[in-house]
Amino acid sequence: MDSRLRALCDLDVAESREFAGRHEYDGHLQDLSPQGVRRGLAALGGDPRDDRRDHRRDDPYDEALTAAKEAEARVRFGELEQHRTNPMPHLANLDVACYDRDYAPEADRRAARERHLRGWPDAVDAAVQALDTVPAPVAEALLGTARGLAGGLDPAEGEVVAAALAAHARLVTHLETAARDGAPSAQLGADRLARLLGAAEATEVDLAALAARADTERDRLRAILDEACARLAPGRPTAEVVDELVRDHPDTDGVVAEAQALTEEVIAWTAQRRLAPYSDGSCLVGPAPESRQWGMAMMSWSAPGEPAAPSWYYVTPPRPEWSEQEREEWLQVFSRTTLPAITVHEVAPGHFSHGLALRHAPSLARQVLFSQAFVEGWAHYVEEVAIEEGFRADDPRFAAGVAIEALLRVTRFACAIGLHSGEMTVADATRRFEQDAFLAGPAARAEAGRGTFDPTYGRYTWGKLAILDLREQARTAWGAGFDLPRFHAALLELGSPPLGLLDHVLAAGPTAAGPTAAGPTAAGPTAAGPTAGR
DSSP, X not given: OOHHXXXXXXXXXXXXXXXXXOGGGTTOOOOOSHHHHHHHHHTOOOSSOOOTTTTOTTOHHHHHHHHHHHHHHIIIIIISOHHHHOSHHHHHHHOOGGGSSSSSOHHHHHHHHHHHHHTHHHHHHHHHHHOSSOOHHHHHHHHHHHHHTTTTOOGGGOHHHHHHHHHXXXXXXXXXXXXXXXXXXXXXXXXXXXXXXXXXXXXXXXHHHHHHHHHHXXXXXXXXXXXXXXXXXXXXXXXXXXXXXXXXOOOGGGXXXXXXXXXXXXXXXXXXHTOSSOOOSOEEEEOOOGGGTTOSEEEEOOOTTSOOOOEEEEEOOOOTTSOHHHHHHHHGGGOTTTHHHHHHHHTSSSHHHHXXXXXTOSSHHHHHOBOHHHHHHHHHHHHHHHHHTTTTTTOHHXXXXXXXXXXXXXXXXXXXXXXXXXXXXXXXXXXXHHHHSOOOHHHHHHHHHHHHHOTTTTHHHHHHHHHHHHHHHHHHHHGGGOOHHHHHHHHHTTOBOOGGGTTHHHHHOGGGSOOSSOOSOOOSSOOOOEEEEO
16 A cells, blocks of 8 residues: 555544455554644645556546545544544544454454454543534534443453443543533534535535535425325325335344345345446345444445455344334334335445445555545435336335435435534424424434534435436436446446546546446345445
8 A cells, every 4th residue: 555545544544444444454543632633634645646556556536536535634634623523533433343244263353352442541532632622412412322332342351341441431421521511503614514525525515506406306305205105095195104104114023134135135136237346245134233233224345455255234123121112213214115225225236236346446546545425325326226227116115215215315415504504403404304304303303413413414415416417427428338337337446436526437438337247146145234324
């Protein structure tokens, strides 16, 4: 790895270790103290990309990708100092669930986990030092996630774990204090939000135009949902039909089994339709590691830098100690209307298929540098592709499920812009989730709260719309040479491109797209792997 890529990976150790498979970082925690971040930023830059390892020294896309990620890091850590205001980088840094997946011998992973936990006290000291300007809403929204990091850790395991748990308690106390005494507003401001979004995606951002596009997309999605519900229950109000649909779900014991069956179905269907360039891996389904059970569904893929191993589709049932109402609300996410759409998103042609393509990416830069708007935008885009290509065409519930999930994502898009430009309060965002995304009060409040610490959580819709726009450009530019397998292969050959670099697909042309047929069918048990969640 050349010095520029190494400097970027050093500034995002948790992502590089788990999603790029750079296991030289196993057992290593990033120095997120103010001094450590300054050193990391100072290491960025250098000569234009010279990646002799893969003989792509003169590739203009790889150079643009590397430069874009350097610019993003300078904005995130330099201009906005998110390591001081947002606990999420610190929480990701501490998380040891990355060692649960079977990417290496168990003894090696266990040893790496112990080294990682041994580093918790110093990492917590750095976090407490850095997190000196955490707004109260951000701290409050992330307290549950912070507490969950200790899931599965038992002080009886020995001194290392006991010391780690003592450090963890200090961090939780620090965030509890911020939740009580921190600044009352988490608003970034319109200019800073635009800088953050634009730097991450190598493009200029017009927030007013994005907000208008979000409203237009909401109306389009609502029309899809209304049409599907009318097919299911003619003459009845859409909201009433949606409420009935989400109440039809497997029980606690049946969630994983239904997700397993769906995983097998979508992988086979994707390969048959050639909607992703590779299907040569296996995917397992199961509950998330205990420290990640705040997430309902997520992918942990077999990463490009590691030997082939199963990916994991984590589908987390409700916890046994919850009340009956809490269990029912959680299970509604896994309704027989929405779980198929979630599985397309997380597995195929979504995150699992994307992870397989990354293993075949033609340069190291494309394997280790990620645009989160593309990662989530791709998985969200293929949900609608599944409708277009006839997946479960005889069952209107699938289209309804895609629309329900998409309305949640587009509402995030609108609320992120509204919250951080000052046009919405958290209460306003909560009402928007209730009205547009069919969420009940607690769930709507949780989604609005997420917007305070995750200002880019509109990335699902933004990425999807950018890919749809690019697809129409490719259709025009390629003419008779256009088809979905070629377009998808050309797109995924770029890795996880920032949205401002998507037009490199057009320059490459359809014949440079890599494989146009699916690779070998998945062997062994199927389920899902390692990326972002729903």
